[in-house]
Amino acid sequence: MKDGGGSPQYPQGRVSWLEAAGILTVFTIDKVFLVYPQGVAKQGMTAGWVIPVAAGLMSAAWLGLLVVVLRNHPGKNIVEIARSLAGPYVAAAAGIVTYLFILGVSATLGRETVSALITVILPLTPADFMLAVGILLAVYIAHHGMEVVGRLSVFVGVMTIAGVVVLVLLSTRLWDPDLMFPLLGPGIVPLAKASAVRQSAYAELLGIGFVAAYLRDPKKDIARAATWSLGATIFALSITVLTVTMVFPFAALVRIPAPFLRVTRFIYFGRFIQRLDSLFVVVWLTAGITSVVIGIWMSALAVASSFSLGSYKPLIVPTGIVGFLVGHFLPDLATVMTIDLDVIRPCSLFLLAAWSVGLFLLDRRRAGGPRVRRRSA
Amino acid sequence: MRVAALAMLAVVVMVSCQGCWDHVELEDIAWVQAIGFDEAAGGYICVTLEMGIPRSLRGAATPGGAVPGAGPHYLTMTVYSRTVLEALDLVGVNLGRRVRLEHCLAYVFGEGLAKSGIRELVGVLDRHREVRETAFAFVARGRAEDILRVTTSPLExxxxxFLATxxxxxxxxxxxxxxQFGRFVWAMQSNAVTPTCPLIALSRGFTQGEAPGGAGGGYPSTPRVGERIAPPEVPPGLGGSEGGPTWLEAGQMPHIGGGPVEVLGTAVFSGGGLVGTLGAEETRAMLMLKNDFERGAFGIPDPQRPDDPGYCLEFDVRGGRTRVEARRDGDKVKIVASVSLSVSxxxxxxxxxxxxxxxxxxxERAAEDYVKKVLDRVISRCKDEMKVDPFHFGDRVKRTxxxxxxxxxxxxxxxxPQAEVSTEVKVKIMRYGLDLGPPHVPSSEKARVEGGATGR
Structure with a gap:
């Protein structure tokens, strides 16, 4: 209880909507540098870029429900709201599942980042060493609390989006609009299905449920943070997928695990300015580590809220250790990609539905309860 | 607390000061400048590496390619192996250096290997982190190993x-x-386009002199007094004012002196295997149809003297722009390619x-007729002989x-091969150079010039 703001139980500082949006954006868009564009291209083929746009617009629905609930319960995070609406056992169970999801996302992200780094830059460095250094740094930053994480996220978020835009602009010479045809890719129905399933790419925005408790002016800032982070994420994800779709033919694209990184290797301005991957690896790595910072911070908060612990900080180091162990036991990039794209992401759809629709219905029921009783009386 | 922090710092410093454990010193690396692949007996491949010798390159700018006593400024080494990485290891244990491909600018595939199929080989290279996607792919007339033993120009x-220039x-x-190597690999996986790359070959009549490792591989860059050039052997029906050396491929261009290697024409693949070649003039037509033609000098029969090559109009053509329209009715495809060129x-x-x-x-009409003939010829050859579309028409058909x-x-x-392809050409003369009209002929010489005695 260092200060008097934010969540009643975990008041580790207050943040503005910009910092909240920064946290959500960085946590969600880091995947543009990794396997996300390839996974989307596999499903959306030449129309892959439609998926992040459609999925983003669909995500606005569940995110909107969550915003409504959070605004009705200012200063509380989703686990605390669940406790007040559905009781401690349901809240604890939901909190633990959320913890597992965030931890899984962060661990696979960390492992993917490390694998890509080894493949392109440091071929002889052991993965565990890099993972350990990254998580050590992440734990150190996460331990400084919400305000530091928020400020760091604003800086990294701006840098990442600027990096994406710069990279997209630098690659315009490589674009071949013919590669966007046939325009409907696999067809309208498969595209719609893929977009619905790929809402899971925005699952990290569920973090609004934890960040909202720390906002200075919840009534205004929750919706603003959600809108900006969703908009920035849709922009970054769709522009990335569009770029790789116009650079690589579909058959080649599905073979490339990190297509956006590959684009940087193809940029050529002359004998002395080429292979810009070494420049962009800085942006990419910073975003990756910040994303792991947010993941560790949020996972610790989820567990602490689930068991009504007084502070989440003692859980940060154990969460980092668990994250490292998960990353350590993931054997190779192909397995990580499979777990991320085929297990964690599809399963996260249930989590999104449960938190948004479930909490919204419970909240409506609670709000309408007294009226119903009055009528029956 | 302070003691613990200092102890921790000391440990970190001691561990990190030992250095990066994956480091390799620059002088311990052999930098490959070009790599060639040829077929070998028993399913093996023959890998040839061309590597610079840094200490000799310091003096390589001097005439002759090296400072006295410094020796040749590059070396080539050929090994038999099952895989590319195996070849790099084998070269490493001979030269005593780690062989790296980050600076490799050219991937040259021997004609025989290219015909038998290179899809798997380029797939292996494409996934290697050291290979630059921006390097260039070539097909060698004959064997790649021969080309890499002399690929240099006396000017470089x-x-x-040399490869960069x-x-x-x-x-x-x-x-x-x-x-570019990356695009070559991607085209190999495409169902819309077919891969193409330039042909590289030793010059016609190449004979290696002494000092094979030096500039030009010992090839005399300045011919002896009295040596004469042989006339070009152009393909049948391409003599006279409509033919000439620009119809030739690498290794066919008649010249004496200069460099020992030339790049001319195009190797056309069907999927992973080489199915045919295009001459240089046909390559220009292909580039026009692909919207990739930037500039070129054309010799076009003068409508006033169509049968005399000595009176060809010279056009510096640039800024080509092509519009390809594809219509499809079931399996029947109709393509109209409209090429616009401007002459500067x-x-x-x-x-x-x-x-x-x-x-x-x-x-302008004469130029249009000439370019249309070349376009129709190359389309016909690709449809009937090679049965592949190297013109990227598939990208347009895909839109249907x-x-x-x-x-x-x-x-x-x-x-x-069954598609109906027609071409339209529009040529616009925009500029004529620093003068207008032909050189003035004094009235005293007019009768002689009009008689065709001189005037070339």
Whole structure:
């Protein structure tokens, strides 16, 4: 209880909507540098870029429900709201599942980042060493609390989006609009299905449920943070997928695990300015580590809220250790990609539905309860 | 607390000061400048590496390619192996250095290997982190190993510099297509386009002199007094004012002196295997149809003297722009390619003033007829002989489909030979150079010039 703001139980500082949006954006868009564009291209083929746009617009629905609930319960995070609406056992169970999801996302992200780094830059460095250094740094930053994480996220978020835009602009010479045809890719129905399933790419925005408790002016800032982070994420994800779709033919694209990184290797301005991957690896790595910072911070908060612990900080180091162990036991990039794209992401759809629709219905029921009783009386 | 922090810091410093454990010193690396692949007996491949010798390169800019006593400035080594990485290891244990491909500028595939198929080989290279996607792919006439033993120009200090400058000639001449390795690999997996890359070969009549490792591999860059050039052997029916050396391929260009290696024409693949070659003039036509033609000098029969090559109009053509329209009715495809070219220099030899607006349409029509003939010829060759579409027409046909599965099952490359392809050419003379009209002929010489005695 260092200060008097934010969540009643975990008041580790207050943040503005910009910092909240920064946290959500960085946590969600880091995947543009990794396997996300390839996974989307596999499903959306030449129309892959439609998926992040459609999925983003669909995500606005569940995110909107969550915003409504959070605004009705200012200063509380989703686990605390669940406790007040559905009781401690349901809240604890939901909190633990959320913890597992965030931890899984962060661990696979960390492992993917490390694998890509080894493949392109440091071929002889052991993965565990890099993972350990990254998580050590992440734990150190996460331990400084919400305000530091928020400020760091604003800086990294701006840098990442600027990096994406710069990279997209630098690659315009490589674009071949013919590669966007046939325009409907696999067809309208498969595209719609893929977009619905790929809402899971925005699952990290569920973090609004934890960040909202720390906002200075919840009534205004929750919706603003959600809108900006969703908009920035849709922009970054769709522009990335569009770029790789116009650079690589579909058959080649599905073979490339990190297509956006590959684009940087193809940029050529002359004998002395080429292979810009070494420049962009800085942006990419910073975003990756910040994303792991947010993941560790949020996972610790989820567990602490689930068991009504007084502070989440003692859980940060154990969460980092668990994250490292998960990353350590993931054997190779192909397995990580499979777990991320085929297990964690599809399963996260249930989590999104449960938190948004479930909490919204419970909240409506609670709000309408007294009226119903009055009528029956 | 302070003691613990200091102890921790000391441990970190001691561990990190030992250095990075994956480091390799620069002087412990052999930098490959070009790599060649040829077929070998028993399913093996023959890998040839061309590597610079840094200590000799310091003096390589001097005439002769090296400072006295410094020796040749590059070396080549050929090994038999099952895989590319195995070859790199084998070279490493001979040269005593780690062999790295980060600076490799050219991937050269021998003709025999290219014909038997290189899809798997380029797939292996494409996934290697050291390989640059921006390097260039070539097909060698004959064996790649021979090319890499001499690939240098007397003007350049190193083979890599030669490779870098020769690919620039793509955009200055259009006589070959510079094909980046990454794009070459992607085209191999495409169902819309077929891969192409430039042909590289030893010069016609090449004989290696002494000092094979030096500039030009000992090839005499300046011919002896009295040596004479042999006339070109152009393909049948391409002599006279409509033929000439620009119809030739690498290794066929008649010349004496200069460098020992030339890049001219195009190797055309069907999927992973080489199925045919295009001459340089045909390559220009292909580039026009692909919308990739930037500039080139054309010799076009003068409408006033169509049968005399000595009176060809000289056109510096640039800024080509092509519009390809594809219509599809079931399996039947109709393609119309409209090529627009602008001419920025016109050399005229007869006394007809083509800069006069009354006469310039004549020259423009002549150019249009010539370019259309070349376009129709190359399309016909690719349809009938090679049965592949190297013109990227498939990209346009693809637009007539709404979904990928429909397009994929259409199998465009099998439909291309039956497609109806027509061409339209529009040439506009924009500029004539620093002078207007042909050189003035004094009245005293007019009778002789009009008689055709001189005037070239």
């Amino acid at each position: 200090a190193s083979p890599s510099r 020769i690919v620039q000639q793509h955009r200055h001449t259009g006589l070959f297509e510079a094909m 220099y016109t050399g005229m030899k007869t006394q007809t003033d083509y800069s006069d607006p009354r006469n310039s349409p004549l020259a 489909f709404w979904t990928w599965p429909e397009w994929d099952s259409f199998a465009w490359q099998t439909k291309f």
